[in-house]
Amino acid sequence: VVQKEATRILDDFGVNYHEHGEGYYVANSIESVGRLASETVKAGAEIYNLIKVEDVLIREKDRISGLVLNWSAVDRAGLHVDPLAVKTDVVIDGTGHDAEVCEIIEEKIPGADFSVKGEKPMWAEVGEKALMDTTKEIYPGLIVSGMAANAVSEAPRMGPIFGGMLLSGEKAAEIALSKL
Numbered sequence: 001v002v003q004k005e006a007t008r009i010l011d012d013f014g015v016n017y018h019e020h021g022e023g024y025y026v027a028n029s030i031e032s033v034g035r036l037a038s039e040t041v042k043a044g045a046e047i048y049n050l051i052k053v054e055d056v057l058i059r060e061k062d063r064i065s066g067l068v069l070n071w072s073a074v075d076r077a078g079l080h081v082d083p084l085a086v087k088t089d090v091v092i093d094g095t096g097h098d099a100e101v102c103e104i105i106e107e108k109i110p111g112a113d114f115s116v117k118g119e120k121p122m123w124a125e126v127g128e129k130a131l132m133d134t135t136k137e138i139y140p141g142l143i144v145s146g147m148a149a150n151a152v153s154e155a156p157r158m159g160p161i162f163g164g165m166l167l168s169g170e171k172a173a174e175i176a177l178s179k180l
Contacts, residue, residue, distance in 0.1 A: 001026055003128070006163030009170060013039055024161070054083050056091070056104055064091050064141035067101070090176045092143045094169065097157070099148035105139055114138045117154035119147070124159030131155075131168040137175055145172035 002010065004023045013035045017027035037047060050072045057066035070083040093101035099116045106116055119127070127150055134149035144152050146165045158164060 001161050002163035002166060003161060004163075006166045009166045053095075053101055053104065056101065056108065057085060057087070058109065062109070062140060064088070064105070064139065067091060088141070090141055090143065090179050092145050092172045092176060093148045094145040094172070096147045097151055099144065099151040101142065102138070102144060102148060102152055105142065109139075112139055114152055116152055119151050119157040120154060121157060122159055123156035124161050127156035127158035128161055128164030131158075131164040132171060135168040135171045135175075137179070141179075143172045143175050145169055 001020065002017070002025050004025070007017065007025055010017050010025075010027055010032070013032075015027050015032050015035050017025045020026040041047060048069065051069050052072045052075050053067050054070050054075075055068035056064050057068065059065040066085055066087045068083045068085050070081065074081045091101060093099055095101060097119065102114070102116050105112050106114070130153070131146070131149060134153035134155050135143070135145050136149070137143045138152060145168045147158060149168060150156065150158065
């Protein structure tokens with residue numbers, strides 16, 4: 001379900017949808033995710049599936065310059081397998097309610113100028129609107145998006161409306177592009 005303001009993003013990606021109540025539209029979830037992921041990769045972004053972020057790389061000027069990754073299955077099995085370090089120009093934490101990358105930075109860099117406060121109780125309409133303010137760079141090289149953005153800024157939790165997350169992702173991409 002997306003609100004009218006976000007249908008232009010569905011249009012941009014060629015996702016089919018239909019109106020379901022005044023100002024709300026429904027799209028097939030598999031088609032939506034498939035098209036969004038495909039076009040994102042085509043544009044040059046990297047998407048890693050079934051990967052756990054174990055740590056971040058911080059280099060010059062305390063800027064995030066990469067991530068330390070491991071397979072989720074390795075973590076769950078309790079195996080010792082050396083992780084992979086990948087260099088990045090920018091990181092977008094879109095890990096949802098847990099804001100996992102933000103949590104790592106908060107733990108490893110106690111003086112970081114943010115904290116993961118957690119979301120307020122669910123209030124979908126307000127949480128959706130808050131996303132445009134909470135989506136931002138919160139640490140050099142780290143942008144928060146979607147539910148992670150609301151968790152860091154202590155905004156209301158969102159419900160089953162996804163237009164705000166699409167708009168937040170668009171804003172995060174614009175911020176990232178401006179940093180590259």
